[in-house]
Amino acid sequence: xxxxxxxxxxxxxxxxxxxxxxxxxxxxxxxxxxxxxxxxxxxxxxxxxxxxxxxxxxxxxxxxxxxxxxxxxx
Numbered sequence: 001x002x003x004x005x006x007x008x009x010x011x012x013x014x015x016x017x018x019x020x021x022x023x024x025x026x027x028x029x030x031x032x033x034x035x036x037x038x039x040x041x042x043x044x045x046x047x048x049x050x051x052x053x054x055x056x057x058x059x060x061x062x063x064x065x066x067x068x069x070x071x072x073x074x
Contacts, residue, residue, distance in 0.1 A: 010068055020060075022067055028074050030067035032060060039063045043070060 012020045012032075023029040031042040031052075041063040043053040057063040 010071060012064065022071060024071045024074055030071060032063040032067060034060055041067055
């Protein structure tokens with residue numbers, strides 16, 4: 001699988017349904033979903049199947065910052 005290149009900044013990709021994705025590689029990525037009253041941060045990783053780690057944040061900016069910190073630590 002592809003490895004992270006530390007010199008390459010993480011990029012976010014937006015869908016039309018208020019959902020953003022940031023991929024570290026084919027097995028590890030984060031999804032941020034704006035649900036209106038709250039924001040979901042969903043962390044996908046090898047072995048999670050259809051049960052990723054899901055938490056709630058109050059802002060999209062906070063969720064994306066937490067996602068980027070988690071991806072950088074992988």
